[in-house]
Amino acid sequence: MQHQYLSPEPPNDFAYWVTNALQEDRLGEQLAAIDLIEFRTIRALRERIIEVIERDLNERQQLRTAPEGEEFHFREAVSFIVPTSHVARTLAEFADCMEQIGFGSLSLHFFDARLRLETGDTDFSEWLAKELGEEELGRAIAGLDPYTYTLEGLRKEVVRLVRRRLQEHAA
Amino acid sequence: MSMLDQYEEFVGRGTLDELRRLGHQLEGRRIITVNSTAVGGGVAEILSRLVPLSRELGVDIRWGVIKGGDDFFGVTKRIHNALHGKSETFSAHDREVFRDTTQQNLADLDLDADIVFIHDPQPAGLIEARHPDHGRWVWRCHIDVSAPQADVWEFLASYVSGYDAAVFSAPQFAADLTLPQVMITPSIDPLSDKNRELTESEIDQVLNRLHVPRDKPIVTQVSRFDRLKDPVGVIAAFRLVRKYNDCRLVLAGGSATDDPEGAEVLAAVHEASDGDPDIHVLELPPTANLDINAIQRASTLVLQKSLKEGFGLTVSEALWKGKPVIAGAVGGIPLQITHRYSGILTHTIEGTAFWIKQLLNAPEFAHRLGQNGREHVRTNFLLTRHLRDYLLLFLFLDHRDERVIRL
Numbered sequence: 001m002q003h004q005y006l007s008p009e010p011p012n013d014f015a016y017w018v019t020n021a022l023q024e025d026r027l028g029e030q031l032a033a034i035d036l037i038e039f040r041t042i043r044a045l046r047e048r049i050i051e052v053i054e055r056d057l058n059e060r061q062q063l064r065t066a067p068e069g070e071e072f073h074f075r076e077a078v079s080f081i082v083p084t085s086h087v088a089r090t091l092a093e094f095a096d097c098m099e100q101i102g103f104g105s106l107s108l109h110f111f112d113a114r115l116r117l118e119t120g121d122t123d124f125s126e127w128l129a130k131e132l133g134e135e136e137l138g139r140a141i142a143g144l145d146p147y148t149y150t151l152e153g154l155r156k157e158v159v160r161l162v163r164r165r166l167q168e169h170a171a
Numbered sequence: 172m173s174m175l176d177q178y179e180e181f182v183g184r185g186t187l188d189e190l191r192r193l194g195h196q197l198e199g200r201r202i203i204t205v206n207s208t209a210v211g212g213g214v215a216e217i218l219s220r221l222v223p224l225s226r227e228l229g230v231d232i233r234w235g236v237i238k239g240g241d242d243f244f245g246v247t248k249r250i251h252n253a254l255h256g257k258s259e260t261f262s263a264h265d266r267e268v269f270r271d272t273t274q275q276n277l278a279d280l281d282l283d284a285d286i287v288f289i290h291d292p293q294p295a296g297l298i299e300a301r302h303p304d305h306g307r308w309v310w311r312c313h314i315d316v317s318a319p320q321a322d323v324w325e326f327l328a329s330y331v332s333g334y335d336a337a338v339f340s341a342p343q344f345a346a347d348l349t350l351p352q353v354m355i356t357p358s359i360d361p362l363s364d365k366n367r368e369l370t371e372s373e374i375d376q377v378l379n380r381l382h383v384p385r386d387k388p389i390v391t392q393v394s395r396f397d398r399l400k401d402p403v404g405v406i407a408a409f410r411l412v413r414k415y416n417d418c419r420l421v422l423a424g425g426s427a428t429d430d431p432e433g434a435e436v437l438a439a440v441h442e443a444s445d446g447d448p449d450i451h452v453l454e455l456p457p458t459a460n461l462d463i464n465a466i467q468r469a470s471t472l473v474l475q476k477s478l479k480e481g482f483g484l485t486v487s488e489a490l491w492k493g494k495p496v497i498a499g500a501v502g503g504i505p506l507q508i509t510h511r512y513s514g515i516l517t518h519t520i521e522g523t524a525f526w527i528k529q530l531l532n533a534p535e536f537a538h539r540l541g542q543n544g545r546e547h548v549r550t551n552f553l554l555t556r557h558l559r560d561y562l563l564l565f566l567f568l569d570h571r572d573e574r575v576i577r578l
Contacts, residue, residue, distance in 0.1 A: 067500075069500065073342030073343060075342060075354065078574055080563055081575065083578075102183075
């Protein structure tokens with residue numbers, strides 16, 4: 001969850017560790033630069049990470065070892081999905097909910113959804129297009145690169161796009 | 172205002188709503204948590220907040236405390252040291268004392284519950300009360316057991332292996348166990364005397380009383396006088412800084428009257444400070460939480476130059492006050508500081524001195540580190556996150572084979 005306030009320099013855990021513990025700046029930069037939204041499945045992303053590391057390994061003779069205490073500990077995440085009290089039926093209600101939901105909810109429907117739906121879409125854009133016929137707004141939201149925003153910044157950007165659309169309706 | 176509502180100003184309504192929903196999910200489950208003291212020590216301090224907050228969420232949780240004589244706590248103190256890798260004798264008699272006290276507590280405590288949540292080695296033996304087909308048992312280990320004395324760990328592991336899950340504070344503190352291991356980091360309480368907001372006049376009063384003038388930048392380390400916190404190294408770093416930057420150093424720690432090793436370190440600190448009027452060595456009583464709060468808030472920079480560390484929550488305390496922190500990259504500190512984003516991680520005296528100078532001369536960068544650090548603590552190291560993780564852990568016990576749990 002570092003991502004949400006450290007932007008505009010949001011290193012993923014792997015890139016951060018390679019840069020700061022192994023001090024392999026070049027490889028770290030390449031790992032940080034992987035365009036995460038390009039990947040629609042975890043498998044494809046995993047393969048890309050391996051490819052970047054292997055390409056780097058092939059070019060070098062000597063390998064560094066992380067200092068004691070700075071080893072990379074792989075962890076496994078367990079996700080809990082819990083219903084919230086926020087329900088939207090209209091675009092206006094959707095904007096109100098977007099302003100109130102927690103970061104966990106934003107992550108689930110934005111970041112997780114891309115990998116779950118495997119279409120590059122988000123739960124928000126899918127719902128806006130299917131249920132409200134707001135294809136263009138949906139595409140605009142799906143087109144955001146969430147990894148270049150803080151979570152609060154991402155929320156504000158989605159709200160801004162939705163409010164702008166509401167104004168168009170009102171005009 | 173309810174106790175929970177007091178946290179809204181720090182974490183927002185969404186977080187509290189989330190806690191209420193999780194509490195609701197645990198309706199009908201009876202939980203008991205057991206540790207070794209009702210007051211004193213970090214575990215009792217955290218339970219004294221988490222238990223009433225859980226009850227406010229509607230969770231049916233009781234808090235039990237084991238009893239034991241001086242001989243028992245003498246043995247468990249040595250177990251504690253041996254788990255930390257210090258060489259200790261652990262005799263057949265010690266094992267007997269541990270087993271006898273465990274038996275007495277098994278007779279006294281009502282452990283009939285759906286979830287039994289046991290803290291640290293002292294009450295670990297209560298697992299003997301486990302019913303074969305009812306209730307889940309979790310062992311919460313607050314200490315680093317990654318390099319224990321073999322015979323002591325073997326003794327303890329014979330109990331721990333009977334649990335359904337073990338909880339550690341950081342991945343590098345965990346042990347080699349076959350049961351599921353869960354990582355839950357500790358937390359600070361933004362409402363406690365050590366962390367609550369203070370007015371400038373409250374801060375001034377404390378600093379005046381402690382004779383620390385606020386006439387120039389203050390660099391502070393709050394820590395026990397312990398070699399592993401390297402207070403003498405802090406003075407050496409300060410001396411390197413002082414060639415170029417006028418500032419004060421505050422070393423604040425507990426009084427070392429009952430601790431011969433602490434007294435030795437304190438003497439070394441006094442010798443190293445050599446009567447320098449800009450070095451303030453403060454021996455504070457364990458109740459001086461408000462003083463520590465004020466010292467941290469009055470500081471320009473906070474150091475935690477540890478050579479070895481447990482989780483090192485003093486780092487989160489300082490970050491929560493928006494202070495730029497320079498700390499050793501040991502124990503749980505790298506979980507709290509991302510180097511050059513939310514603080515500075517160093518490995519040497521010279522590196523520490525280098526970064527003190529950098530941050531004193533680049534106050535805007537230092538300010539940004541402090542602000543990022545505060546946000547990192549807000550998201551990850553406040554009591555409400557700790558409470559959420561415990562509630563999720565309790566819910567996880569019924570879904571141990573699932574990786575996406577829909578409630």
